[in-house]
Amino acid sequence: MMNVLINGYLGKMGQAVVKAINDSDKFNLVCCVDINSEASDSNFSKLSEVREEIIRDTHCVIDFSNASGFMESAKFSLSNSIPFVSGSTGYSQANLDDIKHLADEKKVGVALCSNFSTGAILMSHIGSIAAKFYEYAELIESHHENKVDAPSGTSISIADAVSEGNPNRFKKVDSEVNKISNTRGGDGAGVNIHSLRLPGIIARHELIFGAKGENLTIIHNSSDRESFMPGVLLAVEHVVKNNEFIVGLENILGL
DSSP: EEEEESSSSSHHHHHHHHHHHHOOSSEEEEEEOTTTTOOOOSSSSGGGGGHHHHHHHHHHEEOOOOOHHHHHHHHHHHHHOOOEEEOOOOHHHHHHHHHHHHHHHHHEEEEEOOOOOOHHHHHHHHHHHHHHGEEEEEEEEETTTTTSSSSSSHHHHHHHHHTTSSSOOOOOOOOSSSSTTTTOOOTTTTTTEEEEEOOOEEEEEEEEEEETTTEEEEEEEEEEEGGHHHHHHHHHHHHOOOOOOSTTTTTHHHH
């Protein structure tokens, strides 16, 4: 059994991870941390409150906090030589460099994934294959109204993958008359990204390629956070067994 500590466990993704861990016969939940948590024997509001005996028994820290809690969680995990998995987004390149340096120093596995859905990762992979056949591409990403960042980390990853698959930059269409600023979306690696924020949505990404007389549309929709859980558990297993620094679930899936 792999003992897991979850940081940010009271969030919607955190609660989904708690259920996935409890439903699994491979993992054991030893500790939960969240700034809104009430203290108990295994629940804490701060990582600094976690007892030494719990730290010694923890095989992996899973972080689903936010951009501000992400670095604290990573440093807590790695400074204690515990493998680290995070789905938090919004961190900087400097943050990434700091974590990689610490992971290398401690020889501890790390997986940072903006999306844990296998379908979303396959969408990026298929999109990168299709990209070389098209001169135009746009991306629409839709998330719930409480998502704090835009565009989504997944949409940026998709745009990066699609652009890498195209030896030439996609052609940009800029309207001659822009009645409202930013209507054409924001540029992500040469792909226009349009962000929607609405209740009733978990996560949806629509990648559209255009050519004369045709369109190719690839859509991935996560209607339940349960769809992310196999990827989370796969990442945990991987970092516990491998001292690698990984950005993106695709690198664990072998894509």
